[in-house]
Amino acid sequence: MSSSYHVLCLSHDPAVTVGEYGHRPEPALEAIAAGIDGHAGCDLAVGRYSYPLVEVCCPATRDQSAKLRCCHGGPVWLDRDWLRLLAAGYQTTDPLVEAAVRKVSSLCWPWERLRRLRAELDVEMREQP
Numbered sequence: 001m002s003s004s005y006h007v008l009c010l011s012h013d014p015a016v017t018v019g020e021y022g023h024r025p026e027p028a029l030e031a032i033a034a035g036i037d038g039h040a041g042c043d044l045a046v047g048r049y050s051y052p053l054v055e056v057c058c059p060a061t062r063d064q065s066a067k068l069r070c071c072h073g074g075p076v077w078l079d080r081d082w083l084r085l086l087a088a089g090y091q092t093t094d095p096l097v098e099a100a101v102r103k104v105s106s107l108c109w110p111w112e113r114l115r116r117l118r119a120e121l122d123v124e125m126r127e128q129p
Contacts, residue, residue, distance in 0.1 A: 003050045007031060011042040011066065014119040018044075025057065029075055033063035041065050043113065046075070053120045054080050058108045070107040078109070080121060087114055087123045 021028035043066035089101040
């Protein structure tokens with residue numbers, strides 16, 4: 001079964017899909033770069049679905065209309081399971097895990113951005129870490 005690609009608006013809580021773009025990621029990434037009606041200034045990402053969500057892409061910084069802390073020249077894909085692991089790490093009380101999470105998550109996947117994906121990731125996440 002082939003995957004389908006959707007644009008996700010992470011400015012909503014929880015995140016919502018704002019369009020399906022076929023079986024290749026390029027049309028979804030091009031739509032973000034061109035701007036999506038009704039989502040100017042929104043935090044947009046691309047989700048790859050083989051139902052359920054299997055990967056999420058943070059688009060190139062130059063193509064992102066939201067002001068994010070991340071800075072990368074091209075799309076950065078991350079597996080759903082890594083995002084779920086990061087969500088668990090945010091919610092731990094272990095100081096070593098907390099320190100590691102701060103290092104790897106501070107740019108593309110800060111707590112609030114990741115939390116908005118909780119329904120797509122099928123994880124329980126509290127309000128604040």
